[in-house]
Amino acid sequence: MSELFYDAAPNATRVAPERPGPRQYPAKPREVVLFGTCVVDLFFPEAGLDAIRLLEREGIRVHFPEGQSCCGQPAWTSGYATEARVVARAQLAILDAGMPVVVPSGSCAGMFRQHYRELFAEEPDTLERVASLAERTFELTEFLLNVCQVEWHDLGEPTRIALHTSCSARREMNTHLHARELLGKLAKVERVDHHHESECCGFGGTFSVRMPEVSGAMVKDKTESLVTSGADEMVTADGGCLMNINGSLDKQQQAFRGRHLASFLWERVSGEGKA
Amino acid sequence: MSERIPVTELTDGFRDRAEVALADGQLRTNFRTAMDSLMKKRADAFPDEEEREGLRELGNRIKARALSRLPDLLEQLEAKLTDNGVKVHWAETTEQANEIVHGIIQARQGSQVVKGKSMVSEEMEMNDYLAERGVECLESDMGEYIVQLDGEKPSHIIMPAIHKNRSQVSKLFHDKLGVEETDDVNELIQIGRRTLRRKFMEADVGVSGVNFAIAETGTLLLVENEGNGRMSTTAPPVHIAVTGIEKVVENLRDVVPLLSLLTRSALGQPITTYVNMISGPRKADELDGPEEVHLVLLDNGRSGAFADAQMRQTLNCIRCGACMNHCPVYTRVGGHTYGEVYPGPIGKIITPHMVGLHQVPDHPSASSLCGACGDVCPVKIPIPELLQRLRQENVKSPAEGAKVKDGGAKYSRKERLVWRFWRTLNSSPVLYRLFLWGATRFRKLTPKNVGPWTENHTAPVPAKRSLHDLAREHLARNGGQ
Ligand code: SF4
Numbered sequence: 001m002s003e004l005f006y007d008a009a010p011n012a013t014r015v016a017p018e019r020p021g022p023r024q025y026p027a028k029p030r031e032v033v034l035f036g037t038c039v040v041d042l043f044f045p046e047a048g049l050d051a052i053r054l055l056e057r058e059g060i061r062v063h064f065p066e067g068q069s070c071c072g073q074p075a076w077t078s079g080y081a082t083e084a085r086v087v088a089r090a091q092l093a094i095l096d097a098g099m100p101v102v103v104p105s106g107s108c109a110g111m112f113r114q115h116y117r118e119l120f121a122e123e124p125d126t127l128e129r130v131a132s133l134a135e136r137t138f139e140l141t142e143f144l145l146n147v148c149q150v151e152w153h154d155l156g157e158p159t160r161i162a163l164h165t166s167c168s169a170r171r172e173m174n175t176h177l178h179a180r181e182l183l184g185k186l187a188k189v190e191r192v193d194h195h196h197e198s199e200c201c202g203f204g205g206t207f208s209v210r211m212p213e214v215s216g217a218m219v220k221d222k223t224e225s226l227v228t229s230g231a232d233e234m235v236t237a238d239g240g241c242l243m244n245i246n247g248s249l250d251k252q253q254q255a256f257r258g259r260h261l262a263s264f265l266w267e268r269v270s271g272e273g274k275a
Numbered sequence: 276m277s278e279r280i281p282v283t284e285l286t287d288g289f290r291d292r293a294e295v296a297l298a299d300g301q302l303r304t305n306f307r308t309a310m311d312s313l314m315k316k317r318a319d320a321f322p323d324e325e326e327r328e329g330l331r332e333l334g335n336r337i338k339a340r341a342l343s344r345l346p347d348l349l350e351q352l353e354a355k356l357t358d359n360g361v362k363v364h365w366a367e368t369t370e371q372a373n374e375i376v377h378g379i380i381q382a383r384q385g386s387q388v389v390k391g392k393s394m395v396s397e398e399m400e401m402n403d404y405l406a407e408r409g410v411e412c413l414e415s416d417m418g419e420y421i422v423q424l425d426g427e428k429p430s431h432i433i434m435p436a437i438h439k440n441r442s443q444v445s446k447l448f449h450d451k452l453g454v455e456e457t458d459d460v461n462e463l464i465q466i467g468r469r470t471l472r473r474k475f476m477e478a479d480v481g482v483s484g485v486n487f488a489i490a491e492t493g494t495l496l497l498v499e500n501e502g503n504g505r506m507s508t509t510a511p512p513v514h515i516a517v518t519g520i521e522k523v524v525e526n527l528r529d530v531v532p533l534l535s536l537l538t539r540s541a542l543g544q545p546i547t548t549y550v551n552m553i554s555g556p557r558k559a560d561e562l563d564g565p566e567e568v569h570l571v572l573l574d575n576g577r578s579g580a581f582a583d584a585q586m587r588q589t590l591n592c593i594r595c596g597a598c599m600n601h602c603p604v605y606t607r608v609g610g611h612t613y614g615e616v617y618p619g620p621i622g623k624i625i626t627p628h629m630v631g632l633h634q635v636p637d638h639p640s641a642s643s644l645c646g647a648c649g650d651v652c653p654v655k656i657p658i659p660e661l662l663q664r665l666r667q668e669n670v671k672s673p674a675e676g677a678k679v680k681d682g683g684a685k686y687s688r689k690e691r692l693v694w695r696f697w698r699t700l701n702s703s704p705v706l707y708r709l710f711l712w713g714a715t716r717f718r719k720l721t722p723k724n725v726g727p728w729t730e731n732h733t734a735p736v737p738a739k740r741s742l743h744d745l746a747r748e749h750l751a752r753n754g755g756q
Contacts, residue, residue: 036742038701042714043735045742049749056753064746067704075694077644079666079685083698090702118660171646200603204643209727211641213294216731217607218643247732 021174025146031061032100032143035091037108038070039239040260047239047260051104051140054266058148062102067094071111076119077205085119092116092129100147101137104262105239107205109139110172139169140262141178141237154186155271162194162231164222164245164258166238170198179237179261186268194229196221203244219248227256234258288614289637296608302438306609309437313600316543317651334536335655337529338591345581348490348523349572355493359555361568369399372573376401376482376515379569380410383513385479389471391497391504392416393484394432394594395517395573397616398629401482412482415471415503417464424451430610432617433541433596438609471503481507481565485518486593487533488570491526495570497551498538505549514565516553520572521581521590533593536653540597576628579680585664586679589624591654596621598648598658604641613638620648624661631681632669639665711741 032055036048052062071091076084088111095101095112103109113134120126144150163183165176176198183189202208202218209215223245226234236242236258245258266272296302321327341348353363366372376399380388388405390396390412402412402423414423418435422428425447429435436444441460449456454466475481483504487496495516497504508514524530538544557564580586599605599619610618615626615635623638632639639662648658668682670690677683700706714721718737725734 034746036746041742042711042737045738045740045745048742049745052746052749062750064743064750066708066743066747069701069704069707072701075697077663077666078694079639079663079668079670080691080694081667083694086698087701090704118663167643167645167647171650200643200645200647202603202643204645207640207643208731211290211293211604211637212727212730213290213297214604214607214641215643217297218603219731221607243735244732247728247735250733251729251731 023174025142026100028058028147028149029060029100031063032102033063033065033095033097035068035071035095035101035103035108035112036064037103037105037239039243040104041069043243044239044260044263047104047262050260050266051102051262053270054140054144054262055102055148057269058144058150060148063099065094071108072119073107073111073115074205076111076115077207081119088116088119089126092126092133095133095136096129098132099136100143101133102140102143103137104140104237104260106139106166106169106173106175107238107240109137109175110168112137114172139173139175139178139237141169141182142173142175144265145178145181150182150185152185152265152269154188154268156186156188156268158188158190159233160190160192160231161264162192162226162229162234163197163261164201164226164234164236164238164241165197166236166241167200169237175237179235182261182265183235186265189268192229192231194231195225201241201244203240205240208244216248219244220252223248223252223254223256226258227254233264235261235264237261287635287637289612289635289641292612292614293608293641296612301440301443302609303607305438305440306606309434310600310606313542317540317597317600318543320539320543320545330532330536331653331655333532334593334653335591337524337533338593338654339588341524341529342521342581342587342590344525345520345523348525349520351490352488352493352523353572355490356495356555356570357493359493361493361495361555361570364569364571365574366571367574369573369575372399372517372571372575373401373404375569375571376517377405377408377410379513379515379567380405380480383479383567385513386410387474387478388412388480388482389415389474389478389507389511390419391481391483391499391507392419392435393482393517394429394616395484395519396482397429398519398575399517399573401517413471413474413478415475415507416499417467417501417503420467420471421447424448428611428616430618431596431599432594432619432621438611475506475510478507478511480513480515481509481511482515482517483508485516485522485570486537487530488518488523489525489527489530490523493554494527495551495553496530496534497553498534498547498549499551500542500544500548502549505551508551508553509564512565513567513569514553514556515569515571517571517573520574520577521592533654537593537595540595540651540653576630576680580625580628583678586624586628586661588656589621589628589661591656592621592625592652593654594621595653597651597653601647601651603643603645603647613641620658620662621656624656624658624665627665627679627681632665632677632679633681633684636669636684639669708743711743715739715741715744 040048072084072088116130170176201222202215364375405412414420421436430438445456485495556568580589605619644659668677668679669685671677671683714737
């Protein structure tokens with residue numbers, strides 16, 4: 001360290017919370033819980049099922065607790081912390097069992113890993129359970145890559161895809177490069193770049209309905225760069241972004257579509273869905 | 276979830292202005308191009324991620340340490356500056372600050388002021404205040420000069436005229452100064468310069484901002500690229516610096532990393548062309564410099580932010596503008612949409628302390644919480660986290676007592692009821708599954724129009740069967756749970 005890098009901390013009152021750095025991964029467990037997320041539950045259930053299949057393929061027994069609903073994020077990001085806390089507490093109770101929790105969505109995983117800490121900041125007892133859940137929570141792609149260390153044989157036809165990475169994967173979970181690596185394991189999949197790949201698609205939960213003008217401009221730019229990328233389709237590991245992007249493409253009557261990465265991966269490695 | 280979210284009526288005009296900005300193709304292109312280039316410049320200025328993160332960490336700690344001793348440091352700064360011959364003034368409100376500045380000008384019977392770029396003077400609306408009292412106040416920073424000429428406010432804190440392209444500036448100069456139109460940027464700058472040069476010599480008072488006020492030595496540090504700041508602070512016989520109270524740092528050593536963070540985050544520069552360190556008026560044996568130097572320290576709501584441990588982080592800001600440059604919302608709507616002095620992510624978290632949350636109720640929501648701002652902030656202000664906090668303060672009922680100035684502006688009983696309903700639904704497995712059952716079974720009845728969502732999307736239609744159903748069936752088959 002040079003002269004300049006002296007310790008400046010002695011009287012600091014508060015230092016910003018850290019974004020997650022690299023994490024230590026456990027050995028592959030025998031059982032996991034899948035937290036489906038409310039958006040996948042209702043709108044993309046096949047993606048949730050494909051996530052289960054991908055995990056089972058690795059010899060893991062998957063549990064799907066029936067009591068699960070929503071991680072609490074919509075209320076939390078809208079400013080309704082009390083309401084979010086009640087829903088979060090219900091999920092905590094369901095996910096308490098100590099098994100790893102796999103989530104097919106960066107933003108809901110980010111809620112467990114990052115925001116439950118803020119939500120329960122004033123409840124020391126709950127914070128312990130929150131820490132345990134955060135420790136056990138994995139976004140699907142990081143789990144497949146780093147815990148399962150999957151090796152796949154690509155059974156699909158050659159294809160070009162554009163990958164959309166969510167902001168939460170990037171900034172709350174540090175998992176945005178995992179999908180890229182997973183796709184890299186598929187011999188016949190070519191990943192094409194698109195403009196402003198790291199920029200937000202404009203969803204932001206209730207942002208999309210509170211600020212429809214700005215959000216709409218964001219998603220239009222996003223769909224345009226996807227459509228012009230030369231890819232056959234888009235894949236993403238986040239249900240919210242998927243709903244946003246596909247909903248906008250549909251409104252614009254574009255043929256191009258996105259789908260959940262879990263479904264895409266399952267199709268490639270199982271050979272199912274081939275025409 | 277698919278239930279509709281009611282949007283409260285109360286608005287600060289952000290959405291209306293955004294709509295206008297979004298419809299302006301030229302404006303959108305200007306911003307997209309400018310922001311793309313600024314993002315690249317910043318990235319190039321920090322090639323080593325480890326060094327960048329180490330520096331940001333250090334920047335955060337320096338500012339947190341300075342803020343933890345803020346009252347002490349301000350006293351020390353005042354004492355040192357006074358020793359150096361600088362007159363220190365305190366202003367709680369912008370009105371008081373303006374009175375102080377006007378008083379100093381009056382004492383010299385001045386009528387002409389040149390100003391280096393200063394966001395605090397914008398906060399004070401100093402130009403208007405002085406103009407009403409017969410004092411002409413001319414902006415000397417080229418960008419500020421351009422917006423002043425056009426009767427506008429800055430749309431960015433570092434590059435006030437970033438929303439205009441060169442042909443728009445050329446046209447403006449033609450209309451206002453009567454010069455020939457030209458596409459040559461250099462020529463445009465020369466036109467501005469010729470006008471300003473004369474003014475520096477004629478001015479009675481020079482006004483500037485401050486980037487860092489150093490308590491240990493009583494030094495006012497000011498960075499700039501055009502030399503106008505140096506002219507404003509040395510050519511006229513009186514120099515008045517105006518700054519917010521949060522700009523004080525402990526010592527000169529603290530400034531080195533902060534300066535490096537500031538210039539690299541802002542324009543991707545290793546250092547600016549001019550770094551001015553002002554520690555007092557002209558001494559008896561010196562040939563140049565002002566005869567009088569004043570510092571006006573402005574609070575304007577900052578001590579309110581200071582009093583709140585979480586919101587205090589807002590005061591870390593060194594006004595580099597990187598959060599704007601990287602914000603997808605700012606990039607699309609530009610600075611004027613915010614309708615306040617400080618636009619973009621930093622504006623959204625600092626403005627409520629200055630004008631009260633009820634004046635800017637839409638600002639905290641005008642973010643997708645994508646996190647880009649927090650990621651680039653050189654002093655690691657957790658902007659998304661603070662926006663989140665402001666959203667909570669915004670919707671508090673009067674009984675809950677918001678802690679940020681004029682919070683509760685967006686409280687709506689109706690909206691609260693919807694979230695209560697959402698809460699009940701999502702915390703009761705029975706009700707939730709009943710909801711899934713209904714939504715999947717009656718999916719054909721999903722309305723085609725679901726409020727603001729369907730302005731940009733088709734309505735999402737629930738799947739035939741929920742994941743709850745599919746998973747139960749699948750796992751039963753596979754001997755799972
Ligand atoms: S909040 Fe951070 S990024 Fe934004 S202007 Fe201030 S210091 Fe720069």
